[in-house]
Each structure stands twice: as C-alpha cells, then as structure tokens.
Amino acid sequence: MKRPHVTINCAMSADGKIASPSRRQLRISSEEDLQRMYRLRHQSDAVLVGIGTILADNPKLTVKDSYIPHPKQPLRVILDSKGRTPPDALALNTVSNTLILTTKGHKRAYEGPHIEVMECQGDDEGFVDVKKALELLSQKGIQKLLVEGGGTVIWSFLEEKVVDDLFVYIGPCIIGGKDAPTVADGKGIHDENVLPLKIIEVKQIGSGVLIHYHPC
Numbered sequence: 001m002k003r004p005h006v007t008i009n010c011a012m013s014a015d016g017k018i019a020s021p022s023r024r025q026l027r028i029s030s031e032e033d034l035q036r037m038y039r040l041r042h043q044s045d046a047v048l049v050g051i052g053t054i055l056a057d058n059p060k061l062t063v064k065d066s067y068i069p070h071p072k073q074p075l076r077v078i079l080d081s082k083g084r085t086p087p088d089a090l091a092l093n094t095v096s097n098t099l100i101l102t103t104k105g106h107k108r109a110y111e112g113p114h115i116e117v118m119e120c121q122g123d124d125e126g127f128v129d130v131k132k133a134l135e136l137l138s139q140k141g142i143q144k145l146l147v148e149g150g151g152t153v154i155w156s157f158l159e160e161k162v163v164d165d166l167f168v169y170i171g172p173c174i175i176g177g178k179d180a181p182t183v184a185d186g187k188g189i190h191d192e193n194v195l196p197l198k199i200i201e202v203k204q205i206g207s208g209v210l211i212h213y214h215p216c
C-alpha cells in the first residue's frame with residue numbers, strides 16, 4: 001500500500017491524559033513545545049484529526065506566524081464518518097484548505113472552494129477506514145502526514161500499524177479522572193499482544209519531556 005509518512009504528535013499529563021474528564025482542552029505543552037508543534041505542522045503536507053477533536057476543541061489546525069514566520073499551511077484533514085463537522089468550525093476557515101473524509105452516504109456540502117468532502121470506505125466499526133484514507137491522501141500528493149489526535153484516532157492509526165514516528169510530550173502535571181481521554185483510547189488490546197515501541201530519543205523541552213518512539 002502506498003501511503004504518506006505518518007507522524008503522531010500529542011501532549012499528555014504525567015498520568016497519560018490528553019484533556020480533562022469533560023474532554024475540555026487543557027494547556028499541557030510548554031511554550032517551547034508549542035514552537036516544536038508548529039514547526040512540525042509547517043513541515044507537514046497535511047494535519048489530521050478526528051471529529052471528536054473538532055467538536056471538543058474547535059482547533060484552527062493552522063501554523064501561527066508568531067511561531068513560524070511565513071508559514072506553509074498544511075492541508076487540514078478531518079476523519080468524520082457521519083458528516084458532523086459544523087459549517088462554522090474554525091478548521092474550515094480560509095487560511096488553508098480542508099478535506100473532510102466521510103463514509104458512503106454521509107457527504108454534505110460546505111461553502112467555499114477551499115473545502116472538499118470525499119467519501120471513503122468504512123471499517124468494521126463504521127469509521128473511515130484508516131488505510132483507505134491514507135491511500136487517498138497519497139493519491140492527492142500528501143507525503144508527510146501529521147496526526148494530532150484525539151485518542152480514538154491515534155489508537156486507530158497505531159492498531160493499523162501505519163505509524164512511522166510517535167512523539168509524546170509529557171507535561172509536568174496531573175489531570176486525573178478515569179474518563180479523561182488518553183493518548184490511545186479506542187478498543188485497546190484484549191490479550192497479551194501490547195503494541196511495542198522503541199524509544200529513539202528522550203529530551204527535556206521547556207518544563208516537560210519529549211519522547212520520540214518508533215512502533216516496532
């Protein structure tokens with residue numbers, strides 16, 4: 001299968017949570033890590049999130065020029081099986097182009113030539129099939145894809161074994177709450193076969209620690 005190079009980047013608390021128990025976005029990254037995150041976006045052809053992140057955080061998914069002067073804006077990709085992206089979502093602003101991937105029969109129209117909606121094959125759970133989505137992105141010329149979350153989408157990419165680099169920034173804080181989203185949610189494993197990772201690099205960035213892993 002021809003697919004883009006896939007990098008996952010996310011920020012978690014010391015207890016592995018990526019947002020509050022009510023799924024509210026929290027500032028976990030230090031200023032230095034935000035700079036790194038914007039550089040990653042700037043260097044990527046596309047940045048991808050799930051509809052859960054769009055509804056919870058309403059992110060713009062662009063590169064701020066206060067962090068990267070004269071940035072290159074990546075294509076924004078939303079995995080949205082049922083076509084629930086609100087027309088006023090900030091990720092649909094005109095700063096960059098946006099591709100919404102739905103499953104069959106859920107395509108809907110949005111205003112503006114910078115927004116494209118494409119139907120993609122569904123998987124067993126009724127989600128957009130990750131491998132088909134990657135093939136489609138590759139056909140569109142996307143070579144470097146940055147996946148930013150949330151936990152359900154990250155799990156799907158890891159489970160499908162289509163991840164090249166995983167960056168986890170650990171902020172010096174605790175969020176707690178058994179319902180708070182974590183780096184990898186989804187179904188999880190139900191046997192002994194954990195998904196193994198190899199640590200490539202560990203470094204302190206600002207007040208936190210960045211771990212670079214390769215899935216093996």
Ligand SMILES: NC(=O)c1ccc[n+]([C@@H]2O[C@H](COP(=O)([O-])OP(=O)(O)OC[C@H]3O[C@@H](n4cnc5c(N)ncnc54)[C@H](OP(=O)(O)O)[C@@H]3O)[C@@H](O)[C@H]2O)c1
Nearest residue numbers: 010011019023050051052053081127128149150152153156
């Ligand atoms: N700290 C960080 O770095 C960071 C980064 C991003 C997000 N977050 C947090 O993560 C939370 C959102 O995470 P989430 O798990 O609720 O949502 P999510 O992973 O952003 O989106 C999940 C949804 O995407 C859709 N989807 C379509 N195809 C999919 C596929 N192949 N695999 C998985 N999902 C697919 C599904 O909804 P449909 O069935 O409707 O399509 C699914 O429920 C928020 O609280 C946000 O603040 C944190």
